[in-house]
Amino acid sequence: MxxxxxxxxxxxxxxxxxxxxxxxxLKCKECGEEYELKAAHVCEFCFGPLEVVYDLEALRRTVSRxxxxxxxxxxxxYRAFLPVATDTPIDVGTGMTPLLKxxxxxxxxxxxxxxxxxxAVNMPTLSFKDRVVSVALTRAxxxxxxxxxxxxxxxxxxxxxxxxxxxxxxxxxxxxxDLEAGKVLGTLIYxxxxxxxxxxxxxxxxxxxxxxxxxxxxxxxxxxxxYYSEGSKTLGYEVVEQLGWELPDHIVAPLASGSLFTKxxxxxxxxxxxxxxxxxxxxCSGAQAEGCSPIAQAFKDGRDFISPVKPNTIAKSIAIxxxxxxxxxxxxxxxxxxxxxxxxxxxxxxxxxxLAETEGIFTETAGGTTIAVLKKLVEAGxxxxxxxxxxxxxxxxxxxxxxxQGYVGEPLTIEPKLDAFERALERSRTLDRLEWQPVLV
Amino acid sequence: MATRAGLKFFPCSVFIYPVHSLFxxxxxxxxxxxxxxxxxxxxQATLECSAGSINELLESLEQSCPGIxxxxxxxxxxLRRFVNFYVNNEDIRFLDGADxxxxxxxxxxxxxxxxxx
Numbered sequence: 001m002x003x004x005x006x007x008x009x010x011x012x013x014x015x016x017x018x019x020x021x022x023x024x025x026l027k028c029k030e031c032g033e034e035y036e037l038k039a040a041h042v043c044e045f046c047f048g049p050l051e052v053v054y055d056l057e058a059l060r061r062t063v064s065r066x067x068x069x070x071x072x073x074x075x076x077x078y079r080a081f082l083p084v085a086t087d088t089p090i091d092v093g094t095g096m097t098p099l100l101k102x103x104x105x106x107x108x109x110x111x112x113x114x115x116x117x118x119x120a121v122n123m124p125t126l127s128f129k130d131r132v133v134s135v136a137l138t139r140a141x142x143x144x145x146x147x148x149x150x151x152x153x154x155x156x157x158x159x160x161x162x163x164x165x166x167x168x169x170x171x172x173x174x175x176x177x178d179l180e181a182g183k184v185l186g187t188l189i190y191x192x193x194x195x196x197x198x199x200x201x202x203x204x205x206x207x208x209x210x211x212x213x214x215x216x217x218x219x220x221x222x223x224x225x226x227y228y229s230e231g232s233k234t235l236g237y238e239v240v241e242q243l244g245w246e247l248p249d250h251i252v253a254p255l256a257s258g259s260l261f262t263k264x265x266x267x268x269x270x271x272x273x274x275x276x277x278x279x280x281x282x283x284c285s286g287a288q289a290e291g292c293s294p295i296a297q298a299f300k301d302g303r304d305f306i307s308p309v310k311p312n313t314i315a316k317s318i319a320i321x322x323x324x325x326x327x328x329x330x331x332x333x334x335x336x337x338x339x340x341x342x343x344x345x346x347x348x349x350x351x352x353x354x355l356a357e358t359e360g361i362f363t364e365t366a367g368g369t370t371i372a373v374l375k376k377l378v379e380a381g382x383x384x385x386x387x388x389x390x391x392x393x394x395x396x397x398x399x400x401x402x403x404x405q406g407y408v409g410e411p412l413t414i415e416p417k418l419d420a421f422e423r424a425l426e427r428s429r430t431l432d433r434l435e436w437q438p439v440l441v
Numbered sequence: 442m443a444t445r446a447g448l449k450f451f452p453c454s455v456f457i458y459p460v461h462s463l464f465x466x467x468x469x470x471x472x473x474x475x476x477x478x479x480x481x482x483x484x485q486a487t488l489e490c491s492a493g494s495i496n497e498l499l500e501s502l503e504q505s506c507p508g509i510x511x512x513x514x515x516x517x518x519x520l521r522r523f524v525n526f527y528v529n530n531e532d533i534r535f536l537d538g539a540d541x542x543x544x545x546x547x548x549x550x551x552x553x554x555x556x557x558x
Contacts, residue, residue, distance in 0.1 A: 030523070042553040044477040045512065047523035049555040151557050199530070205557035206527060210550060213476050213486050222556045223476075229558075257558020305522060308534055322525070322532065324555045 021085040022058050026050040026226055029328075037083075039143050039218060041225040049324070050226045052083040059274045065245060068276075075131050075234040081270060082135050082234075083227045089138040090167050093123040094130040095234050099242035099390070104358040105371075109378045115248070115390045116355075117239055120363050125162045125186065126396035127155035127317075127364075128260065132231035133163050136220035139227040145218035146170055151208035153201050153256070153317045154183030155395050160220055161190035172217070174204050179316060182399040200311055202322045232260045236267025239390050240277050247272075247282050249387040252374045254366040254394055255286035255295050255340065256318035258325030264392070265332050283387075285338040286329060287373035289315035289365070293342035295326045300340075304330055314345045314403045315365035317395055339382050343372040349407050351375065352397060362397035370394075409433040468493055468543045472502070473550040478513075481506045495526055495539045498549060513551070523554045 026035040030048025041050055063080045071077030075095030082089075098118045106114035119128040133156065140148050147170040150160045157173040164171035171192035175184070176199060187194055197204045212222045220228045240247060247268055253261050265284055272279045288296040291313025294306040306326040311319035323329075333340050343351070348365055351372030356362050363371070374391050377383045397404070412428060414420040472488045482488060490505070492498035503510035515521050519539075526533045526541075527550040533541045543549070 040477070042475075042477055042523065042555050044480070047477065047512070047521055047553050047555070049523070201557070202532070203530060206525075206530070206550065206552050209475065209552045209556050210473055213473065213479075221558060225556065259558045308532055310535075320558060322554070324558055327522070 022062075022080050023052050023054050023083045025053045027053045039140075039145070039223040041223050052226050052230055054081070054270075056270075056273055059270075063274060063276070065241075065276060068241065075134060075231065075238075078234055078237045081230075081237065081267075083230050084135065084138045085142055086138060090134055090141070090163060092130070092134065092163055092166055094134045095122065096238060097122050099239060100359065102359060105355065108354070108358055109375060111378065111383065111385050111387075111389060113249075113386055113388045115239075115243070115388070116359060116361065117235065117390055117392045118361055119235070119392070119394045120361055120367065120396040124166070125155070125158040126399065127159065128232065128235060128392075128394040129155045129159040130163065131234050132156075132228045133159040133220060135231035136160075136218070136224045136228035137163050137167055137169060140169070140218035140220070140224055141167065143218065143224075145216075147172065147216075148218045148220060149173060149208070149211070150220045151201070151205040151222070153319060154179045154187075154399065155317055156221065157187040157192075157194070158183060158399075161187045161192040161194075164192065165190040174208050174211075176201050176204055176316070180400045180402050182401060186399060201316075201320055202308070202311075205320075205322075229259045229263055232263035233267035233270065235260070235392060236264040237271060239264075240268065240271050243388070243390075245277050246388075247277055247280050248390045249281075250283040250285065250338070250383060250389040251392065252285045252287060252370055252377070252389065253392040254318050254370045255288050255323070255329055256320045256366070257323045258286075258295060258329030260392075260394070261286050262325050262328045262332055265336070282336060283338040284332050284336045285373070285377060285382075286333055286340040287370040288340065288342040289313035289318060289348060289369050290342040290344050291315070292319040292321055294321060295323055295329055296340045296342040298326065298330055299333060306330075313348075313365075315348055315369050317364060317366045317400070318369060339377055341373045341376050343369060343376060347372040347376075349404055352404055353407065355393070356397070361393060363393045364395040364397050364400040365403050366395050367393040367397070368403070407434075468545040468547065470498065470543050470545075470547045470549050472498065473548065475551055475553055477553065478506075478509060478551070481509045481512070492543055494543055495528070495533060495541050495549070498543065499539075525552045525554050526550070527552065 028043035028048040029051050031046045033043050068077050073096050074091050076089050076091050100116045102114040102116050122130050148164050149172045150156050151174050157175050161171050173192050174195045177196040212219045218224050271277045292311035294309045298306045308322040311321045348368040352368035355371045412424040414424045474482050490501045492501045499510050
């Protein structure tokens with residue numbers, strides 16, 4: 001790895017087409033203090049989060065449904081709503097993933113109008129993280145960083161390493177040491193420096209904040225976080241466009257830090273504010289694993305702050321015990337008349353299997369959590385069967401095979417003979433899948 | 442490498458002990474300062490201070506770096522909700538909060554809550 005550049009260019013010095021940029025400042029969500037568009041994520045006065053401010057008037061003038069439709073088949077069709085100045089962002093085909101009208105899962109749950117936003121097949125690394133990383137690394141390049149980094153529960157490390165490789169940026173990622181093998185291998189293959197930290201994600205995150213204080217690296221989810229997090233808005237934009245320029249009635253999404261959840265909502269609101277879609281109430285509901293559910297707990301208790309927890313769940317990708325955007329996620333769920341629920345690890349595995357068996361989508365534990373919470377909300381009468389409900393599947397099950405090992409049975413191993421096949425077929429029809437024997441029939 | 446991590450023995454550890462430290466035992470602790478506060482610490486990422494608890498540490502820091510306490514605490518003197526303190530890698534919310542005791546050689550990390558995810 002080459003030495004990182006500590007040089008941060010001012011926006012004025014950018015050689016890209018800054019004149020076409022629609023974003024103008026960073027602003028503290030708490031006290032309103034504004035900052036120049038540099039690599040910074042918290043307010044110097046109150047430590048509140050910084051968020052990108054756009055020129056909505058300019059957006060109204062220049063963006064229309066047809067200009068968006070004429071754009072690339074990726075998140076960059078929404079470039080005007082993303083905090084990059086360049087006309088040539090890092091485009092690895094991220095985004096525009098399928099929005100599927102569910103039939104079999106919907107029928108199983110008793111819903112009439114269920115849609116699945118399938119980011120299990122997002123490119124290039126099969127999770128929604130490719131959206132945020134594409135934005136963060138494009139911005140990192142604009143700000144003059146040559147080394148990028150992240151604190152990750154796995155998917156983000158995959159994505160940062162892959163897209164950094166594509167962009168020719170040096171990369172050093174930090175992950176908890178006990179991550180699923182698929183997520184570790186799926187990072188190492190891109191040849192970044194990988195730090196496997198002996199601790200949980202919150203400890204990884206703290207360490208990265210300390211490293212960010214002293215190294216001039218672009219940490220996508222620390223000092224580049226205001227830009228990075230905006231990438232999740234595209235999950236809102238795409239659903240609106242794929243529904244035929246209409247808002248859904250209800251969304252269900254996983255909650256880890258809470259950032260994704262708040263940005264989907266922000267995406268909906270921006271499209272309304274610039275006149276791209278007619279306004280209507282959208283209920284926002286969130287999903288957590290019971291073994292790491294500080295936001296669900298606060299929601300249940302009526303608190304507007306969380307008590308941090310030590311994660312203990314198979315849903316490692318959303319196991320954040322000290323979630324950064326919890327207060328904002330709580331606020332959105334409450335003001336939109338949504339819910340935040342948690343489910344057990346057993347329910348998460350059932351959720352993974354249910355989605356696979358009814359829709360042919362193999363999701364990871366975060367998706368299992370979301371499906372299980374969807375089911376729980378339906379059973380509790382908290383989702384109207386006629387509501388246009390969109391459930392967000394944010395990652396791919398091939399990365400977390402350990403989670404379902406032992407729950408899906410084994411193949412029937414047979415000799416290459418017709419009678420062996422017939423005996424095995426009979427067994428498969430009379431026995432439960434888990435009773436099949438992994439032996440020759 | 443643009444590192445500024447060199448440990449600095451700030452004047453507070455030598456000259457500006459809090460008054461109460463004359464009566465109670467105080468501990469030398471290392472404090473990791475987040476980037477947004479480094480303007481107040483003369484660009485130092487690490488300081489050494491003397492304090493027997495997080496509350497005392499705040500006073501000690503304020504004496505050596507005037508204005509820093511107002512950044513870390515709200516008008517009621519409570520730690521701001523977007524700042525996390527860790528003592529030897531443990532979040533003080535799992536310990537005794539601002540009353541968490543400090544031992545000689547402890548490392549206190551001040552981290553903006555907004556990160557990760």
